[in-house]
Amino acid sequence: MTTTTRTFPLAFRRFRRLRRSEALRALMRETRLSPQDFVYPLFVTHGANVRAEIPSMPGQYHLSLDQLPREAEELRSLGIPAVLLFGLPAAKDESGSEAYDPDGIVQRAVRTLKQAAPQLAVITDVCLCEYTSHGHCGVVSGGEVDNDATLPLLARTAVSHAEAGADIVAPSDMMDGRVAAIRAALDDAGLGHVAIMAYAAKQASAFYGPFREAAGSTPQFGDRRGYQMDPANSREALREIEADIEEGADIVMVKPALPNLDIIARARDRCSLPLAAYNVSGEYAMVKAAAAAGYLDERLVTLEVLTAIRRAGADIIITYHAKEAARWI
Ligand code: PBG
Numbered sequence: 001m002t003t004t005t006r007t008f009p010l011a012f013r014r015f016r017r018l019r020r021s022e023a024l025r026a027l028m029r030e031t032r033l034s035p036q037d038f039v040y041p042l043f044v045t046h047g048a049n050v051r052a053e054i055p056s057m058p059g060q061y062h063l064s065l066d067q068l069p070r071e072a073e074e075l076r077s078l079g080i081p082a083v084l085l086f087g088l089p090a091a092k093d094e095s096g097s098e099a100y101d102p103d104g105i106v107q108r109a110v111r112t113l114k115q116a117a118p119q120l121a122v123i124t125d126v127c128l129c130e131y132t133s134h135g136h137c138g139v140v141s142g143g144e145v146d147n148d149a150t151l152p153l154l155a156r157t158a159v160s161h162a163e164a165g166a167d168i169v170a171p172s173d174m175m176d177g178r179v180a181a182i183r184a185a186l187d188d189a190g191l192g193h194v195a196i197m198a199y200a201a202k203q204a205s206a207f208y209g210p211f212r213e214a215a216g217s218t219p220q221f222g223d224r225r226g227y228q229m230d231p232a233n234s235r236e237a238l239r240e241i242e243a244d245i246e247e248g249a250d251i252v253m254v255k256p257a258l259p260n261l262d263i264i265a266r267a268r269d270r271c272s273l274p275l276a277a278y279n280v281s282g283e284y285a286m287v288k289a290a291a292a293a294g295y296l297d298e299r300l301v302t303l304e305v306l307t308a309i310r311r312a313g314a315d316i317i318i319t320y321h322a323k324e325a326a327r328w329i
Pocket of ligand 1: 125212281
């Protein structure tokens with residue numbers, strides 16, 4: 001209650017008028033979350049009856065193929081339309097050959113999901129790092145990741161995912177020219193209907209730590225700063241996004257999300273393509289750890305984080321929180 005005593009001149013605005021009840025706040029709300037905006041990442045592995053929790057990512061699992069129909073059913077019931085697949089191969093080698101094996105773990109997972117849940121959109125991460133013995137995202141020669149030698153392997157990987165039935169392929173390697181190479185290879189293979197979601201502005205971020213543990217993809221020497229972006233650069237991020245659009249990306253992504261709300265907002269202003277943001281493993285792990293310690297209210301913080309990413313301008317949020325957030329919305 002405000003007692004109107006006109007001791008002030010009326011020189012200020014009463015914003016609080018519209019915050020007085022949940023009904024008024026709901027009417028005024030500019031940004032809403034929906035489970036339909038979420039993409040849920042899945043880690044698929046060989047074997048049977050595997051449902052192994054990832055220690056640094058509580059609530060996330062390595063799943064064998066037999067677990068996928070149940071997972072798809074849960075996502076359907078929650079209204080989450082899409083998954084992003086990562087694979088743990090049976091073996092790693094210099095050139096990451098399981099990445100483009102037609103019978104590799106991701107290719108088999110795509111077929112399993114498409115059969116069990118045809119309504120689910122299946123997106124696949126296209127990269128070599130989970131499959132190479134050295135853990136880098138491309139072919140290594142002379143101690144360096146060889147950009148142009150990597151492109152045909154990425155294209156082959158994307159085509160094998162698309163042939164298995166993927167709706168969208170998502171290159172995350174940060175080689176230059178990979179979107180063009182993948183688009184050409186898909187079109188040549190008669191897969192013109194398959195879309196590309198480019199990890200366009202992907203930084204060399206310490207926030208991927210838990211994922212690398214989950215995917216066993218920590219580089220065995222050096223780091224990824226020679227191909228992933230310097231987190232200090234936002235104009236360069238916009239150039240990366242422009243380049244991927246020119247090369248034929250259908251969706252562009254900024255990653256990680258929370259440290260890059262400025263880049264998401266600038267990308268939103270500049271491009272009319274669907275924009276995705278990846279709320280990565282370290283962002284998830286921070287919330288989980290703080291909540292477990294009793295330092296934060298997990299539900300409120302999670303929804304605040306996801307709302308901020310949407311408000312900055314992302315249409316699509318790739319997030320490990322998808323299932324719990326869908327229940328909380
Ligand atoms: C593969 C890839 C990574 C992530 C997505 N795709 C790891 C990396 O680049 O090191 C990170 C996802 C996450 O942290 O949740 N290149």
